[in-house]
Amino acid sequence: MMNFIKKYWFLIFLLIVLIIILFLSQKNIAEMQKKIDDKNAKIEVLESQLVKNLKIIDSLETLDPVIVKEIDTIRIKADENIKYVDTMSVSDMQDFFAKRYN
Amino acid sequence: MTCKIFSQNDTTKKYVILTEEQARANIKELLDYDALKLISVKQEQRISNFQKTILVYKDVVIKKDSIIHYKDEIISLQEKIINAKRFLEFHTYAGVETFNLNLDQISGYFRAALEFEKINIGAKVNFRPVDMYDMPNFYYNLNIEYKIF
Secondary structure, eight states: OHHHHHHTHHHHHHHHHHHHHHHHHHHHHHHHHHHHHHHHHHHHHHHHHHHHHHHHHHHHHHHHHHHHHHHHHHHHHHHHHHHHHTTOOHHHHHHHHHHHHO | OOBTTSOOOOSSOSOOOBOHHHHHHHHHHHHHHHHHHHHHHHHHHHHHHHHHHHHHHHHHHHHHHHHHHHHHHHHHHHHHHHHHHHHSEEEEEEEEEEETTEEEEEEEEEEEEEEOSSEEEEEEEEEOSSOBTTBOSEEEEEEEEEOOO
16 A cells, blocks of 8 residues: 555546645635625516506606596596586575585 | 676675676676586596506616616626636647658658646647657657647
């Protein structure tokens, strides 16, 4: 055994150096791959949050036309009521003020 | 013409006397005021919704920036992995070589090498079809090479 080591020490030394280099290289690659996996997981979380945010934006944007329609309805009703005032009788006007201030 | 029936409370007087025409105008303005008050509430709602939308859009931009940042980092890491893989390559070669310039003294070889960025470590097996001086017909050697350029 000792004779074999003495005879082939250089080859054994080279093999050991090579194995160490390969091991370190693979370890480094595995660490980097793990970092990539972590970052991909973070991206997935952010993308799911983005989907939620886009849904919120959608709901807020669909709400605006509804409010605009409500404003239009209020305006139309107000205009109708204002037109009706010209035809109101004195007693109706009396009722109006009575309801409003009593 | 005055009419006592159209009356409103005042801070200084108990009643304000209005003509019928004034009363109608007053009712119209009051109805308009009520409508505008309701519209104002609705417009406030719209403004609030727009502000919420802007905040959510800002959050979306921040999140998209974060995603881009992470993707940049991933690209950088993948480049490092590619370079690390290039750092060590294994190649084999088969060829023939002459002894000096004697074409009748050709020998063949098979060489395998682990090639790093600057250093190659390998083994070479040589075989000769014809006898050459005192060299054996088959022999092998180990070699380490440093890449000069």
